[in-house]
Structures are given as structure tokens and as C-alpha cells.
Amino acid sequence: MEDQEIEKVSKLSCKFHGDFLLDESPVTFEDSSSLQEAARTARPWRRAGRSGEGVAAKLVRQISVRLIQEAQRALEDFSELKMRYNDLLKSRTVQQFQKIIKHIKRFMIFCYEFELGFQRSLATKLPAIRGGGEDEAELAEILKKRASCPFNSTSLNQWLECTEREVSTLESIVQLMPNTQVLPSQNHMYKETGRVRNALLFVFTALDSSDQFLTDLQKHLEGSASGRNSQDPEMDKWYLSKDLHKAIIQKARLFSHFAKANQGKDDIRFFAVGLTDRFKRSTIYCFEDGLLVSDDYVPPSEPEALTGQSLSQQCAAAVLHASTGSAQHHRIQSGGL
Template sequence: LLNMLCDIMADSCTSMVSDLYIYLSIIYLSIILSIYLSIHTVTLHHLKAGGSTFILKSTVAALGRPFCLGMLYDCRRDQLVPGLTLWDHEDLKNNIREKPQNYSDFEIIASESIEDKSQALKVEASLKASFLSGLVEVGGSAKYLNDKKASKDQARVTLQYKATTKFQELSMYHLGRGNVKHPYVFDKGIATHVVTAITYGAQAFFVFDRSVSEKEDHQDIQGNLKVMIKKIPGLAIEGEGSLNMEDKDIANVKEFSCRFHGDFSLQKPPSSFQDAVEVYQNLPTLMGVHGENTVPMRVWLLPLTVLDSTAAHLIRQISIRLVQGVQRVLEDFSELEMRYSDALRTATAHQFPQVGKKLKSFKQMCLLFKLEFQQNLAKKLQSIRGGGEEEAALAEILMKKQSSPFNSENLNVWMDCKEREISILKSFTNMMKNTKIIPSQNGLHEETLSAEHAVCFIFTSLGSAEPYLSALSNYLKVSIKPDDPQDPHAHDVEKEQWYLSKQVFDTLREKKGVSQHRVQDQPSGGF
């Protein structure tokens, strides 16, 4: 449409020789352009103003942040600017237009990906980048974005309830030429946009989890969970407070746990399926008769450069391709966090402290790297949006991560090795029945002092140094560029594992058999 307008202007300038006609043509095109900008709903528009490019950001998700009409907003940091306004409080309260916007719906979410959670909350790519970097702190129902599965042995399905009640906007009394009461605010350079309209409502997420045992099929449990959650909007609580369900279904849902993230004030958050049904039924009432308990859901932003061309503005946005790259990095870390948390919870990790110690060290280094990655990301986002750097600066961060020892492939290979090691140790301990496992040298001394005969089977390789862990540690201590040569120990992770040595493994099996034979030959007083 912008190209079409430019063509029209060019034709007009050619055909209309009179200055009057040219002047009227420009006014006509300005009116069309204003209408186009006021009704256009795409999130980002690139316009020219005073020779420099700025971006018109039309709407953003509120995400539990305390927006109000007339509030200033800095899109470079995706943060509110409290305390300063362009109008007096009384001026803001008066002449606000309002219209009802009654709507409600529910949705079932069976995915745990950042992408699907963002879509549920209508978070566009740029705001998502700010959230992933830690620039945006969410509240209310948006805390759902931070709710992650603690274990891979966990089935999860989420029920989302969403409703809107009204739409409010500023009028030309506020936005008209000469109506800004405090124009000096433009000179501060601390904001890029002003809030001109808000949709109010509320939403809630009921997150249901169920543990999945080794004997159960994860997909079957997930499917069953989804079927039961879909029934909630149509369920009723009977007079005695019991669910109107078949006995087998009631027994089934007792295994579900529930966590609640919402924009509603509850006396007690639901923790069970039945609690969730009761809360869900009361959600429309909790918003208030006239919607007085609702919160901002979606916010419309107007660039300050529309009101004053000298105001600070958003120079460029982050491409979706790079946002997706950042998203993949953090999703990989989330998956890794589940894996090492599961490994640390195993009995084997407690029985063999050397294994647990390495896992804890690995966990701490991953968390530290992730934090540094997010901090660097936050700095680059602000700089790029403000025009201080090009997008290539963000691409370099992603490239540096990929070329580091912390690349996803190496991290996951190391976890594969630890999970295999735990599985092998578990297999050996299961075969050596009636054998006491002692985790420390001090514990061994105590046991040998109280026994007449003792046969010790010692796993000597568990405490061996792992060069890959050293490579991770060294990387965190120094600043390395993407094209710098990497520590050779950052690769070939599998070659370092003791159980892949045929000699060690054969010796292990042989001595396991010898120790079992000797234990059987000992009198009952030994162990």
C-alpha cells in the first residue's frame, strides 16, 4: 500500500502543474496514510520520519504488567516508564472512549514448547526475545511461561481460560496537535511509545501433571490426561461437593496434580482436579459484575515520533529467524535441565556420590553459561533496537555458543553417557543382591570395624577426571571468540567414559563374580 501511495504521488506531481493541486494532492495522500495507519493491525510497520527509520509497534501482550492509558513505554527494553506522562492525571481520566468487548473461550494445550506457550498468550517475536533474555518480568497468568516440567517422566496438559470485557482508548483530546501538556518529556529520550488503547479481561492456566511409571506408556497417559481435562468446562459439582463423573474417572483424576496461573484473586489455588473444576466454574464471577476485577490483556502503542519528530524511537527490530535461534538454545537447555534433574534423583546418584558430584558440577556450569548467555542477549537487544549495533551482533552470540564446548550436541552426548553409566551401575547393583553399598571411605571404615569378614567390590573409575568437564570450566573462565581454536577435550566426549573400555568392563564383570562367590563362602557373621 505504501508503494502504491508513492506511485500515486509521483503521478499527481507529474499531472498537476498547479501548486494548489499539488498541495491538495499531498493533503489527500496524508489523509489516506493516516487512515491506513490507524486501522492496520500488523505488529510492525517501517516508516520514514525526518530522514530516519522508526517502527510503529501497534500491539503487545500485557503479560501481567501494570499498563494504563497514557503510560510511556520503551520498546528498546520492552519496559514501562513509570512516573512521567504527557498529560495531567485529570486530563487522562477525562474524554476516554470505552466500548464493551465481551468474549470468553477455553483451549487445551498439550505442548510444552516456548512457541506454543507464546502463542497461547499472543506474544509476538520481539516481545518473546525480551522475555527470553530476562528483560521482561511477567506476572499473573503470564507466569505460565515460566512453568516447566520438572521431569521427563511426567505427562502434562494445560487448560486455558480467557475472557475480555471492554476496550478503552485515548481520544483526539489527548492526541490532537498541541494537546500534549508536558512536551519536555520528549527530550528525555527514555521512552519510544505511549499507551493509547487497552483491551481488558482476564485469563487463567490450569496446569495438570501426572507421574508416569516405567511400566506405563507415556503417550497413553498423556492422551488420557487430555481427554479428562477436556471434560472440565462441562462438568458440574453435585450437592455434596462431589464430581458428576463415573467412579473409574474419579479414581483416575485423583492421580492428577494441578498448578494455577491466573489474573484472578483466589483464596486458595487449586491443587487437585476437583479443585480446578470448582475454580473454573467461578471464573466469570471473579471478574466482577462490571468487570471491575479485570486486568490489561492487550495494549496498543503509538510512537512518540508521531507526536514529536525529535522523540526517541525504535530503530530496528530483531528478525524472527534470530529470535527462533535464541528460542532453540533456551529450549535445549530446558530439556537438558530435565535430564540432569532426573539423573540426580536416581538412587544410583545417591549411592555413588562421584556420579552425583559430576552431575551437580555439570548442572552448575550449564546454569552459569545460560545466565551469561541471557545477560549478553539482553544487552544486544537494547543496543540493536536503539541503532547502536546491527543484527550481526546477535548472530555472533549464537555462533559463539554453537562453536563452544556448550553446544547442544556435546552437552547431550555427555548426558547420554551419564545416563548410560547410571543404567550400568544400577544393573550391577541389582545383580549383587544382599550387598551393602557404602558411599564414602569413612562409612567403609565403620562397616569393616564391625564385621569379622569383609569382601569389598570397589568401583575405582567413577572418580576419574573428565576432561570435558574441565573444558566447560575453562571456557567459563576466559573470553573466547567464535573463531578461536577450541579445547580438544571439548569433543569426543564418549571416548572418556570408563565403561567403554573393554579391559575395564571385563575386569569389572570378573571381579563382580569373584566377590559374589566369596560372599557366599563367608560365615553368617561377614558381609
């Protein structure tokens, strides 16, 4: 360097920042130049070190991504379930049967409660694992418990699929009775039957049957679940029995033909409702002036137009038969389907 350059360089000051502890901290350009060889020697070692650290970090991230993706899928499953049961609640058929609404809302509440607990667990464990305070096995255990409890994705989806199928089956049966008004509850039944001289109701009696799977969900949330496996959501469903389904359809068609034959009469109305009853799966109620006079009325096999008086006489015959054990009326039988 020329004299002028040397003079300028001599006025320079230096300050070092790095990962190495130096014997002396250089403050001039000349002092810092003496570290050049050491820096060159250390540089390949630092590069090798960083490469090794990257491999280890990459391996840890691969394990974390696998578990995090599984946790994310679980949360997405709950979101999809939420959309499905909200759509189901908007169905006209569901709105017509409060028993179905009750079951779906119980399912919604249980899923929401479990999802909140699951989210809290993830919110606690994930930061702890990332910070090194806990092992990833903690997250794996959370996911394993969820997969083995009643709130696993397979069982929840299966229950919802069963409910969707039940709603579809109800819809197809209701469509067989176009001249029939569907009442959503027992209160509506008493209100409507009190407004007309005579009323016949097609009663779906299977809608309030106990749902063991919902009970299993509730017990799990309460911490009182037994060690047994949760009941299959499809077990003992009326709409899965071909014989029962066929019998209900036959009765619905008979009811519909009778309603059509008496369409337009002011003193006779036809309804359908979902209730709990001693009869299996379906029956027909006969009301007179708001009072139940028969809980197992059977319309004639051949459609015929009747007056309110003749219908009342048939219902009265049913009451007489039930109380005295007298000869059975040809339109009344002793048991529902």
C-alpha cells in the same frame, strides 16, 4: 443548506491534527472545507507510503524472529538439561556413588554459570537491537560463539547421555550383587568395615577418573580455554569398552556367588564402593578388624562357605605374598582388572 443550518455551522470551530504542515490552520467549518481537495490528493500517497513501510518492517521482523527463535532454543536446551540432571541426581544408583554425584554437580554448576552469562548478553543486546542502537549481527555473533564453544547443545547433551549410560551400567552391575551393601564414600567404607571382624569390598575404581570435558567447560568459563577443540565426552569411557565391561561383570558375579555362599554369617560382611585405586576399573578389598589387609583379593572360583578365621588367613597370605614375594596363594593374584 437552510438558513438555520448555515447559522449552526458558522458557530462550529475546528482543530486539525496530522502529519502535514498547513500554510494556515483553519478554525471554521468553511475554512476546513477548502482543504478537502488537498486531503483527497494526499490520501492515495499516504496509503502507498504505509504499504511500503510495512514491507520493510516485515522483512526486519523476519530476520529478528529467526535469531530470537535460535536464542530461545538455546535457553530451552538449558531448561531440558536441568530437568534431566535433576532427575539423574534422584536416581538411587547415583545416590549410592558420591563420585558420580560430584561429576554431575560440577556439570550443573558450569551450565548454570554459562546460562546466566548467556541470559545477560541477550538482555543487553536485544533491547539495543530493537532500539536501533546495534545491528542484529551482534546477536548472531553471540549465538555463533555459543555454538562453537564447549557449551554447545550437542556436547552438553552427549556428556549427559554418557553419564546416564554409566549410571545404567553401574545399576546393572550392582544388581548382580544382591547380598552386597553399596557404600557411598570412603568414609562410609571405614565406618562399616570397623563394625565387623571381616569384610570384603567390591571396588569400582573407574568412577574418579579425570573428566577432560568438565575441565574444558571450566577453562572456558575462566577464559583460559585453548584453541583446540573440546574433547569428545565419550572418549576413553570404561563402560564403552566391551572387554573391561565383561571383566568387571565376571568379577562381580564371582564376588556375588561368594557373598551368597556366606550369607547370614555375623563375622563376614560384603560391600561395594567407588574409589580411586591403582587397579584398573575394579578390584576387591579384604578388611580385618577395620584394617585393610589386601587390596586385590580374589574369591574362590567355586563358591564356598568360610569362617572368619579362614578368610583372615587368606588375607594374611596375600600380605605375606606382597611383602616377601613368596609363592602365590590360589585366591590372590597380583593385579586387578
